[in-house]
Amino acid sequence: MEMSAGKDNEVGAIAETRTSEKAQSWIPKIIKKRVCSTFIEDNGNGALCQCGGPRGTHGSNATGDYFGAAIVSQWDSGQHSSEYPTDAFGEVEFTGAGRRHSHFLRLSRDTPPQIVFTLMTAHWGVPSPNLVVSVVGGEGQEKVKPWVREVMRNGLVRAAQSTGAWILTGGLREGVGRCVGEAVRDHAAAAPSLSQKKVVAVGVAPWGLVHNRQQLVNAQGSFPARYYVQNTSQDTCGLDSNYQAFLLVDDGTVGQRGGETSFLSNLEDYISHQRTGIWGSGSIEIPVLCMLISGEAKMLQRVDQSLRKAIPWLVLGGSGPAADLITEILEEVSPGSSPSSPLPEGGEGGEGPSTELRDRVREKVRRHFPAEANLEKLVDWVLSIHKNRDLITVFHQEQEGSDDFDTVLLKALVQASKRVASHASEYTEELKLAVAWNRVDIAKSELFNGDIHWKVGVTHRTTTASTVPIATRCGYNALLLSWLLTPRLTLTN
Numbered sequence: 001m002e003m004s005a006g007k008d009n010e011v012g013a014i015a016e017t018r019t020s021e022k023a024q025s026w027i028p029k030i031i032k033k034r035v036c037s038t039f040i041e042d043n044g045n046g047a048l049c050q051c052g053g054p055r056g057t058h059g060s061n062a063t064g065d066y067f068g069a070a071i072v073s074q075w076d077s078g079q080h081s082s083e084y085p086t087d088a089f090g091e092v093e094f095t096g097a098g099r100r101h102s103h104f105l106r107l108s109r110d111t112p113p114q115i116v117f118t119l120m121t122a123h124w125g126v127p128s129p130n131l132v133v134s135v136v137g138g139e140g141q142e143k144v145k146p147w148v149r150e151v152m153r154n155g156l157v158r159a160a161q162s163t164g165a166w167i168l169t170g171g172l173r174e175g176v177g178r179c180v181g182e183a184v185r186d187h188a189a190a191a192p193s194l195s196q197k198k199v200v201a202v203g204v205a206p207w208g209l210v211h212n213r214q215q216l217v218n219a220q221g222s223f224p225a226r227y228y229v230q231n232t233s234q235d236t237c238g239l240d241s242n243y244q245a246f247l248l249v250d251d252g253t254v255g256q257r258g259g260e261t262s263f264l265s266n267l268e269d270y271i272s273h274q275r276t277g278i279w280g281s282g283s284i285e286i287p288v289l290c291m292l293i294s295g296e297a298k299m300l301q302r303v304d305q306s307l308r309k310a311i312p313w314l315v316l317g318g319s320g321p322a323a324d325l326i327t328e329i330l331e332e333v334s335p336g337s338s339p340s341s342p343l344p345e346g347g348e349g350g351e352g353p354s355t356e357l358r359d360r361v362r363e364k365v366r367r368h369f370p371a372e373a374n375l376e377k378l379v380d381w382v383l384s385i386h387k388n389r390d391l392i393t394v395f396h397q398e399q400e401g402s403d404d405f406d407t408v409l410l411k412a413l414v415q416a417s418k419r420v421a422s423h424a425s426e427y428t429e430e431l432k433l434a435v436a437w438n439r440v441d442i443a444k445s446e447l448f449n450g451d452i453h454w455k456v457g458v459t460h461r462t463t464t465a466s467t468v469p470i471a472t473r474c475g476y477n478a479l480l481l482s483w484l485l486t487p488r489l490t491l492t493n
Contacts, residue, residue, distance in 0.1 A: 021090070021220075021221055021223045023123060024089065024090065024123060024221055025220075025221070027086065027089050027105070027119075027221065028085035028086050028087070028089075028219065028221075029085065030115060031085075031086045031089070031105065031107050031108070031111055031115065032083035032084060032085060032086055032107070032108040032110075032111070033083070033084055033085070033086045033087060033088070033106050033107070033108060033207070033250045034077065034081045034082070034083055034084075034108050034109065034250045034251055034252040035081060035082055035084055035252060036049060036051040036053055036058060036062055036075075036080060036081050036252045036253075037061060037062050037080060037081055037082040037252075038062055038072070038075070038079075038080040038081075039055060039058045039062045039063045040072055040073075040074075040075045040080065049062075049075065050074070050075035051075055051080070051081070051252055051253045051254060051256075052208060052253050052254035052255045052256050053253075053254040057254075077109065077251040077252050077253065077259070080252070081251065081252030083108050083110075085219075086105070086106045086107060086108075086250075087106070087217050087218065087219045088104070088105070088106035088207075088213070088216040088217050088218070088222075088225075088248070089104065089105045089106060089221050089222070090103070090104065090218070090221040090222040090223045090224065090225060091103055091104070091222065091223050091224040091225070092104050092216060092222070092224055092225045092226075092227045092239065092246070093224040093225065093226050093227065094227055094229045094239075094241035095226050095227060095228045095229060096228070096229050096231070097229045097241040101224045102239075102241070102243055102244055102245060102246060103120075103124045103126075103244070103245040103246070104216060104225075104239075104245070104246040104247075104248060105119070105246070105247055105248065106207050106216070106248045106250055107247060107248070107249060107250060107263070108249075108250055108251075109249050109250065109251040109259060109260070109262055109263045110263075111263065113263070113266045113267040113269075113270035113271075114270055116247060116267065117267070117270060117271060117274070120202075120245060124245060126166075126200055126202075126244060126245055127164065127198075127200065128274075128276070128286075129164060129165055129166040129200065129271070129276075129286055130163050130164040130165060130276050130286070130287075131160070131163045131164070131165035131166070131286065131287050131288075131289070131409070132165065132166045132168060132268065132271050132272075132286060132287070132288045132289070133156065133160065133165055133166070133167050133168070133289050133290075133291055133409065134168040134169075134264065134268055134288065134289070134290045134291065135156070135167060135168065135169045135176055135180060135290075135291045135293065136169075136290060136291070136292055136293070136295065136299065136302060137176065137292050137293040137294045137295035137299055137319075137320065137322065137323065138175045138176030138179075138293040138294045138295070138319070138320070139170060139174065139175045139176070139177070139257065140174065140175060140257070141174075141235065142175060142294060142320065144175055144176055144179050144293075145318075145319060145320075147318075147397045148176070148179070148293055148294075148316060148319050148397075149179050149183075150397075151316065151395075151397060151405065152176070152179045152180050152183045153179075153182075153183040153186065153187075154405075155405030155408070156180070156183070156291070156405060157180070157183040157184055157187045157199055158187065158405065158406070159405045159406035159408075159409055160199045160200075161187060161198070161199045162406055163406060163409075165199075165200070166200045166201075166202055167180055167184075167199065167200070167201045167202070168202050168203075168204055168264070168267075168268075169201070169202075169203060169204070170203060170204065170205045170260075171201070171202065171203010171204065171205050171239060171240055171243045171246050172203065172205055172209075172210070172236070172237050172238065172239065172240060173235060173236045173237070173238045173239070173240045174235035174236060174237060175235065176293050177203065177205075177240060178235060178240060180201060180242075181201065181240035181241075181242035181243060182242065184199050184201045184242045184243075185242045187199060198244075200244050200245075201242060201243045201244055202243065202244065202245045202246070202247065203239065203240065203243045203245070203246040203247070204246075204247045204249065204260050204263070204264050204267070205239075205246065205247075205248055205249070205260060206248070206249055206250075206251065206253065206256065206257060206258070206259040206260050207248040207249060207250040207259070208250065208251075208252075208253045208254040208255060208256060208259065209237050209255060209256065209257060209259075210237060210238070210239060210248060211236055211237040211238040211239075212227065212228065212238060213248070215227050215228070216248075227239060229241055247260075247263075247267075249263045249264070258298065261302055265302070265305055265306055265309070268288050268290065268306065268309075268311055269288075269309045269311065271286050271288055272285060272286060272287070272288040272309075272310075272311060273285060274286050287413045288311055288312075289311075289312050289313070289314055289409060289412060289413055290303075290306055290311055290312070290313045290314070291313070291314045291315075291316065292313055292314070292315045292316065292319075292322065292323045292326070293316050293319045293320065293323060294316075294319045294320020294321060294322065294323055295320060295321060295322030295323055296321065296322060296369075297321075297322065297369045297372050297378055299322040300322055300325075300326075300378055300381040300382060300385065301381050303322070303326065303381075303385055304381045304384045304385050304388075307384070307385060307388040307391050307392075308384075308388070310391065310416075311391070312391045312392070312393070312412060312413060312415075312416030313391060313392045313393070313412075314392075314393050314394075314395055314408070314409070314412045315327055315330075315392055315393070315394050315395065316395050316397070317394045317395065317396050318396065318397065318398075321368050321369060322368075324368065325364060325365065325368040325369075325382065326382075326385060326392070326394075327394050328364060329361065329364065329382060329385070329386055330386070330389050330392060330394060331394065353383050353386075357383070358379060358383065361379050361382050361383060361386070362375065362376075362379045364382075365378045365379055365382055390415075390416065391416045392416075393408075393411065393412035393415055393416070395408060395412075
């Protein structure tokens with residue numbers, strides 16, 4: 001009898017694998033990878049191309065154009081790599097990890113984000129998010145500070161579970177990505193009964209940086225690919241088994257960081273214009289929040305580009321160079337602060353930063369990044385970041401702690417919305433978020449605390465929408481009844 005049940009399970013697994021394989025057979029026709037097409041000699045090592053790959057891994061087409069390569073001094077992904085059908089996609093089984101399979105995809109950096117989002121939600125079955133938190137910085141050999149680990153564990157992951165969020169990181173077994181993976185694992189083990197909304201951790205990493213990536217290559221797709229996981233306390237660039245999905249962005253480079261940045265920025269922007277709920281049936285657009293932890297000099301460009309798309313940021317002050325620089329700049333010009341000599345906002349006519357402002361910013365950039373050669377470019381990025389400072393919230397762990405991190409996230413999103421929303425609608429959006437996240441406690445402490453004069457019609461429409469679960473509506477109805485019976489509030493029509 002047991003043998004028969006075992007065979008049934010095996011047959012069912014095979015049938016499920018074939019179904020999954022057939023359902024994703026379209027992927028190589030639509031989604032591409034990138035391969036270096038022009039060997040441009042590395043200045044320090046003639047056997048290497050500037051893409052990071054050795055001469056032997058390049059085809060004859062890439063190495064044959066000696067004249068063309070000779071007149072080019074800098075390798076560029078757009079000009080010196082070509083697209084081909086992707087050869088790495090499907091599911092990955094982490095050998096020795098003892099957990100479910102994860103989805104993965106090798107994709108060109110130019111892949112349209114809407115294709116990827118649809119693949120994840122409609123084909124991979126990843127639940128559509130109520131919030132996306134994109135964690136950047138803290139990569140490589142940099143040691144993550146203990147308090148940052150605590151914020152990841154007791155703050156971010158718990159908030160993600162309560163709100164139905166996606167957490168985007170590099171997804172590798174190093175730095176902040178590893179911290180998030182361990183926090184997701186420990187959270188699932190400690191509170192399985194509370195995990196109806198599972199934390200969805202998505203790794204977005206450069207394909208050419210992933211350790212043992214050849215184990216994932218199969219032109220027909222892998223269902224699953226077997227990926228060996230070595231239990232080690234040392235950081236590596238291997239995939240972290242605690243992530244539900246991996247987007248491995250290919251810009252044609254090998255062993256280099258940053259190739260995923262442009263795609264990730266486009267994905268964040270695309271998701272921020274989609275609506276919550278099944279097939280976008282919700283009443284609000286999906287909030288997207290970027291979180292900066294530490295970060296090197298190049299991270300300033302990443303922050304600047306994202307702010308230009310009106311994506312809000314939460315900066316962890318005290319976590320490392322880029323985050324500390326931004327914190328210092330913002331706190332010298334933020335309303336309510338009392339610096340000894342506040343920075344001037346602009347030059348003559350308010351057309352741009354004054355000479356004094358630029359000089360003082362340059363001084364601070366030099367102090368945080370003394371070895372950087374292109375100092376003026378960093379100054380330009382910081383001045384642009386300062387210009388969009390209304391979209392940035394600074395988090396100080398010693399002042400706020402990690403216990404109410406979901407409240408911190410909500411406040412950061414609302415603060416950013418003030419830039420584009422009127423006073424009335426600003427708080428309506430906050431209420432919608434609290435409803436969508438099923439956080440009656442946040443609505444009570446932040447919205448119905450006596451400071452805001454609500455219109456009854458607005459609260460009724462927001463909390464009785466058809467997309468709000470019945471249990472949530474009951475909690476908010478009780479809160480609204482209590483609010484209506486409180487005489488110290490003045491109601492406006």
